[in-house]
Structures are given as C-alpha cells and as structure tokens.
Amino acid sequence: MKAFSALIHREFIEHRGAFLLGPLLLVAIVVGMTVLAFTVGRVDVRMTGSIVTGLSTMLFWPALVLCVAWGLYLLAVLFFYCADGFAADKRNNSMLFWKSMPVSDFTMLLAKLIAAVTVLPGAVYAIALLSMALMLGTAQIAMIVNGTSAVTNFLDLGAIFWNVGLIALVQLVVSLLWYMPFMALVGAMAVMVGRWAIPLSLLLPSLVATLEWVTLGGLHPFQTRTWDYVSYRSTMPEAGLVDQWIADGPLGVDVHSGVPYALDLIGRLDWLQVGIGVVFALCVLFLASEYRRRAAAN
Structure with a gap:
C-alpha cells in the first residue's frame, strides 16, 4: 500500500506544474481581472434599493x-x-528503475489512472475554490468601499460559495x-506510441466505425452504432440539464439550488x-x- x-x-510531484503551479498563476490573473473590473468602471456598483439586495x-x-472554466x-x-504520464518512464529511460519496485506493471499504470481521477483533479478543484473565494471577496470589498453593500451580504456570499462549490x-x-475509459484508452495508447496517443485515440473510433460500415453497411461511417455510441459517451454528462435549469430559473433566483441540482445530475447519470x-x-x-512488461523484457 x-x-x-x-x-x-x-x-503529483512530476506534474505539479500543470495541476498546481499553473493554476495558481491563473488565480492571480482572476483576482487581477476582478480588481480591474471594479476599479476601472467595467462593473457599475452604484446601485440602491432592491437592486443592491439582489446583488x-x-x-x-x-x-x-x-x-x-476550471x-x-x-x-x-x-x-x-x-x-x-503513461509514457514518461519509457521516455526518460527510468523503466528498469521503476520495474525494480515490488509492484506489477498493472499496478503502476493503475496508480497513474487513480492519480488522474483523485489527487490531480483534487488539487485543481481546491485552487478553483480559492479563486472563487478571492473573486467573491474582492467583489464584496469593492461594493463595501463604494457604499453599496450591506454586511448581511456576507451570508449570501457564503451560500453562493457553498452551492457553486x-x-x-x-x-x-x-x-x-x-x-x-477515454483517459484509460489514451494512457494505454501512450504506453505503446508515446505522445502520439491523443490523435491515435481519436482516430481509433473512426476506424472501428468504418469497419462496421464496410462489413454491416450503412450510409456512411458516421451513421453506425459504433459512432452513435462514441458520440453518446463523448457528450458531457450534464449536457441538457444545465439548459433545463437555466430555463426553469432556480439557479438564477435562488443561491440555495446546489443540492437539488447535484441530486438531479446524479439521478440522471447512466450508471450502467x-x-x-x-x-x-x-x-x-x-x-x-x-x-x-513484454516490451521491457525484450
């Protein structure tokens, strides 16, 4: 273990530039843009009455x-x-060193995939929360300075932060x-072909759809069961749900809509x-x- x-x-150590250092630089840019928006007149906060209440x-x-965006x-x-990452060991000639560890090749590749769905996105998510907190805090301070915000608005900002988070x-x-499965496919292809894994992984479904079209018939390769399935699996899971919630209006008028939206998304997901x-x-x-394992042995 x-x-x-x-x-x-x-x-995480080898790729912290993309998942930690780079995002931290982007946080500084987000905060700077927020400050500029309230200091150069791009956002008008000279409001009173009910408009301020809903600000x-x-x-x-x-x-x-x-x-x-994050x-x-x-x-x-x-x-x-x-x-x-899946091709890094072979590229930097450290394959024999890592193969000397008391773990199998499958365990090493599984660790890379686990890192891709836990630690690495977790770091970016934490930075996303930091950037959101700084953006909301900067906006609140700017409104207080302009005399258009009440202290009770901090409770609303807390609700926004919780629900958006x-x-x-x-x-x-x-x-x-x-x-x-797409990330695993790219990683598996990277073990064999290195950094060319992404274009080859995009080409593979087209080849399979073409093979189905040649053998089973159809109008063209992009009207096959294979292509329909790939199109379905490549669509964002929340596609359509966001439009429905925007049309219905709960996210636009109620900052306490995070829980029902999350439950709705979980319930609509095709868990099979x-x-x-x-x-x-x-x-x-x-x-x-x-x-x-076999390539390294040879």
Missing part, C-alpha cells in the same frame, strides 16, 4: 462560470497528462467517472455506462501493462 501511495505521490445573488453566475481546463490537461464538485466527479466504462478502463490498462 505504501508503494502504491508513493507512485501516486510521484505523479450578491447576481454574483452566483460569475462564480459558476469560473468553476466551469473544469474545462482540468479535462483538457488530464488528457495531455495521460498521453505524457457543491455543483462544481459533483460535476467534476461525474465527469471523471464518465470520461475514465459508468460501470461499463470502469471495466473497460481496467481491461485496457491490463493489456497495456502486459505490453509494457
């Missing part, structure tokens, strides 16, 4: 958009991590479970497909570990 934890810790609620949307950043970086956490967990994806991820990692 200690060796497995050490492997996960190694992944904190209006900050819900910038906080939510900020967390969505989520998109994380998903993009994770796929590049899988393409780089909960929504971001649930969407992060759901997305990681949903895209785990999630289970199939986990089994697929473990299978491709096992095949990649067998290739890695």
